[in-house]
Amino acid sequence: MAQNNHTIHVDANAPATAGRLKTLLEYKELLLSLATRDYRVRFVQTRLGYVWAIVQPIVLMLILTFVFGKMLNVNTGGIEYPIFALSGQVLWSYFSFSAVQGGQSLVQSQHMIRKIWFPRVVLPLSKAAVGFMDLAIGLVVLGAAMAVYKALPSVSLIALPLAILFTWIAGTGVSLWTSALSIRYRDIQHALPYFIQFLFFLTPVAYPAGVLSKSLPESISWAAYLNPMSGIIDLARFSLFDAELVWNNVLISVGVAVILLVTGWHYFHKVERNMADTL
Amino acid sequence: MxxxxxxxxxxxxxxxxxxxxxxxxxxxxxxxxxxxxxxxxxxxxxxxxxxxxxxxxxxxxxxxxxxxxxxxxxxxxxxxxxxxxxxxxxxxxxxxxxxxxxxxxxxxxxxxxxxxxxxxxxxxxxxxxxxxxxxxxxxxxxxxxxxxxxxxxxxxxxxxxxxxxxxxxxxxxxxxxxxxxxxxxxxxxxxxxxxxxxxxxxxxxxxxxxxxxxxxxxxxxxxxxxxxxxxxxxxxxxxxxxQRAISIDLADRKDREGTGSIQLQSMTFTDENGNPLSELRSGEPVTLEVKYAGSKAPTGLNVRLSIGRENDGFIGALSNSLAGNQFENLGTEGTLRCKLDKLPFMTGKYVVNARLTEHNIVTDDVKRAIVFEVKEGDYFGSGDLFSTERTGVYINQHWE
Structure with a gap:
């Protein structure tokens, strides 16, 4: 055994965030184990089992199509409504799952935090990994739906991985902040799901982003893109359907997402030291 | 290095x-x-x-x-x-x-x-x-x-x-x-x-x-x-x-009844070898030492310890006559030992009322003579403690 490969040094006066990324990488197996655990137990003792993972996005798509596509007759700029809605909804679900589940992950796993050391950031990140499985399934459903509507993507499709990456950044940014804050303020546990639900209505999932910016005064129409998912969903629709895209808006949204992630990462590690005491 | x-x-x-x-x-x-x-x-x-x-x-x-x-x-x-x-x-x-x-x-x-x-x-x-x-x-x-x-x-x-x-x-x-x-x-x-x-x-x-x-x-x-x-x-x-033992000196207690010819002096929980215990756990071997002193050597001495919850509520008794044990050749003062192979009490706090009798005449009666707390322990060695919130006793048993 190579004894000195692992030297653990803990100093009360050391800075809080040094070397965190490296430690996280050492614990990637734990991250995957936790994510697999969550995924496997999710449909335990259900009749349909993993079929639920496919049923959920399809049902939501049908409802959105009925309400926004048929009843309200939303103008999607020539894109068939079901695939329009599904494209936004798949990314939104990934975002909201990472944000809500990740945000609640620390309080949920407090028994582990009090008993064992590991980089705490593994917990919210593992939730994002679980959400990624849903995203993958959603994308397959979307692909199938696009094939049905004969809406074949162009070369812009190469931007889709970017949109997914940005969604991860936004969702993880929110979950780092909220999970770290919820240690001290349990109120966040309860407020978060509502907040994300409200945000759904302010996000161009069921309607195009233009509708949202047009309802704001013209001088601050860009504010619609302070919601990171606005620009990211625009980007996804550009990649899938060559929908119109204003890159500046995407930049605003991505900027917000990155700021959330970076500041969230720092705040999380600032409070990480005392998590076991506060919980 | x-x-x-x-x-x-x-x-x-x-x-x-x-x-x-x-x-x-x-x-x-x-x-x-x-x-x-x-x-x-x-x-x-x-x-x-x-x-x-x-x-x-x-x-x-x-x-x-x-x-x-x-x-x-x-x-x-x-x-x-x-x-x-x-x-x-x-x-x-x-x-x-x-x-x-x-x-x-x-x-x-x-x-x-x-x-x-x-x-x-x-x-x-x-x-x-x-x-x-x-x-x-x-x-x-x-x-x-x-x-x-x-x-x-x-x-x-x-x-x-x-x-x-x-x-x-x-x-x-x-x-x-x-x-x-x-x-x-x-x-x-x-x-x-x-x-x-x-x-x-x-x-x-x-x-x-x-x-x-x-x-x-x-x-x-x-x-x-x-x-x-x-x-x-x-x-x-x-x-x-x-120095931290669960032990109580009773000699100075004034609130006692009985004739006073033989009185309780102290009570101490010890392990099998007589070392004082600082902590009691369910299922562990425990000895309760009861010291007495009297004006003359007692004959026909009986000890009865009623054990209950903090707010009354009788749970069980320790008594030599109950166990069918008689003391012989006692001196004017001495130590009586009650040996429990496995402490039967569940997690919680218990109160002991103590009484000494000589030929059925009460010589000493001390309410709340000792109050002790039992920490959780695995009485049956089964890993199942049943409850750590309720006071009570474990009843020795086995199932077939």
């Missing part, structure tokens, strides 16, 4: 004392100014050599667990620092992260990775882990169908196969049945002697500390009181226990 596995310099942990829960926003604002703090561990210095087994002993609340929490990095120190050379795993509670819906097999992987093992390490130890746990036949069944004893066996078995160079162990051996405990102790001895691991072992079990450890430290009030060989420190601890 240093031959020390762990180097600790001035390590300390300060906790804030919280009045009420301050985890809501409004509560936080309202209570901003009322904060107090204490040091759970203060200025600890110690170097532990590689391959040594260190026993950490001390009374409850002395700071032992805080030390383990700091070393295992669960919590962060308020002062000082430490360096550990090698991978470190802690067994503060076995079975952390077990998921009831997953099979024992899956939980081995989950728990192993939580404890810091890699997938390949778990795979290579898998057969051994399953065999050691003794739950082979149920390994593909969801853990929620396991008995608590089975869960503990499986969990410890994973923990016992950890590959880390430094192990931090806290009271794990207090669980499981006797034969499994012995297996665990043997395994630990194996680990330390043959594999050159460094172990830090927190325990109340002086025998285990003596058997397993090379050296020991005694912590009290958050500070290192004494360090030395395991033998030195455990005997020092036993002596200090005598």
């Amino acid at each position: 240093s031959s020390h596995a762990i180097e600790i310099h001035g390590l300390g942990k300060q906790y804030r004392i919280k009045g009420n829960s301050t985890s809501s926003l409004l509560g936080k604002i309202a209570r901003r100014n009322q904060e107090d703090s204490f040091w759970a561990l203060k200025d600890l210095n110690y170097n532990l050599e590689q391959g040594k087994v260190l026993g950490v002993i001390g009374p409850n609340g002395a700071g032992k667990s805080t030390l383990l929490k700091l070393l295992s990095r669960i919590t962060f120190p308020s002062a000082g620092k430490f360096t550990a050379h090698g991978r470190m795993s802690s067994l503060l509670e076995v079975g952390t992260g077990f998921h009831p819906e997953l099979s024992g097999y899956d939980n081995i992987f989950l728990n192993g990775s939580i404890l810091g093992m890699s997938k390949t390490e778990i795979k290579s130890a898998l057969d051994e882990i399953i065999e050691f746990s003794g739950v082979e036949n149920f390994i593909h069944m969801p853990v929620k169908h396991y008995s608590s004893g089975m869960k503990v066996r499986l969990a410890f078995s994973v923990a016992a196969h950890l590959t880390a160079e430094i192990l931090l162990i806290d009271e794990v051996l207090a669980v499981g049945d006797a034969s499994f405990q012995r297996k665990c102790i043997e395994r630990m001895e194996d680990v330390s002697r043959h594999q050159g691991r460094t172990i830090l072992f927190v325990s109340h079990n002086m025998r285990a500390v003596n058997d397993l450890c090379n050296e020991a430290i005694y912590i009290d009030g958050g500070q290192l009181v004494k360090s030395g060989t395991a033998e030195e420190i455990t005997s020092f601890y036993n002596k200090s226990l005598e």
Whole structure:
């Protein structure tokens, strides 16, 4: 055994965030184990089992199509409504799952935090990994739906991985902040799901982003893109359907997402030291 | 490179004392100014050599667990620092992260990775882990169908196969049945002697500390009181226990009834060898020593101790006439001993009313002669404590 490969040094006066990324990488197996655990137990003792993972996005798509596509007759700029809605909804679900589940992950796993050391950031990140499985399934459903509507993507499709990456950044940014804050303020546990639900209505999932910016005064129409998912969903629709895209808006949204992630990462590690005491 | 596995310099942990829960926003604002703090561990210095087994002993609340929490990095120190050379795993509670819906097999992987093992390490130890746990036949069944004893066996078995160079162990051996405990102790001895691991072992079990450890430290009030060989420190601890013993002097009690010809002098809980106990646990052998004194040597003396809950409520009695034992050749003063093979009381607080009679005449009657608290212990060795919140007695039984 190579004894000195692992030297653990803990100093009360050391800075809080040094070397965190490296430690996280050492614990990637734990991250995957936790994510697999969550995924496997999710449909335990259900009749349909993993079929639920496919049923959920399809049902939501049908409802959105009925309400926004048929009843309200939303103008999607020539894109068939079901695939329009599904494209936004798949990314939104990934975002909201990472944000809500990740945000609640620390309080949920407090028994582990009090008993064992590991980089705490593994917990919210593992939730994002679980959400990624849903995203993958959603994308397959979307692909199938696009094939049905004969809406074949162009070369812009190469931007889709970017949109997914940005969604991860936004969702993880929110979950780092909220999970770290919820240690001290349990109120966040309860407020978060509502907040994300409200945000759904302010996000161009069921309607195009233009509708949202047009309802704001013209001088601050860009504010619609302070919601990171606005620009990211625009980007996804550009990649899938060559929908119109204003890159500046995407930049605003991505900027917000990155700021959330970076500041969230720092705040999380600032409070990480005392998590076991506060919980 | 240093031959020390762990180097600790001035390590300390300060906790804030919280009045009420301050985890809501409004509560936080309202209570901003009322904060107090204490040091759970203060200025600890110690170097532990590689391959040594260190026993950490001390009374409850002395700071032992805080030390383990700091070393295992669960919590962060308020002062000082430490360096550990090698991978470190802690067994503060076995079975952390077990998921009831997953099979024992899956939980081995989950728990192993939580404890810091890699997938390949778990795979290579898998057969051994399953065999050691003794739950082979149920390994593909969801853990929620396991008995608590089975869960503990499986969990410890994973923990016992950890590959880390430094192990931090806290009271794990207090669980499981006797034969499994012995297996665990043997395994630990194996680990330390043959594999050159460094172990830090927190325990109340002086025998285990003596058997397993090379050296020991005694912590009290958050500070290192004494360090030395395991033998030195455990005997020092036993002596200090005598000062904390559960014992009561009754000679000066004025609120008593009876003729007064023979009176109770004191009551003390001891272990089988007559050493005073500082702590009572369900299922452990306990002797209650009752000292009496009288104007003349008593004949036909009977002791009756009624045991009840704090607010009355009779639970049971200890009495020599009940047990069919008569005292013979008693002196004017002496000690009567009531031996319990296994302390039958469940976790909780109990009150004893004591009465002495001589030929059915009450010579002494003391209400609330002694109040004692019983800590949780595994009476049946089944891993099932039934309840740790209700007072009562364990009734010896077996099922077929």
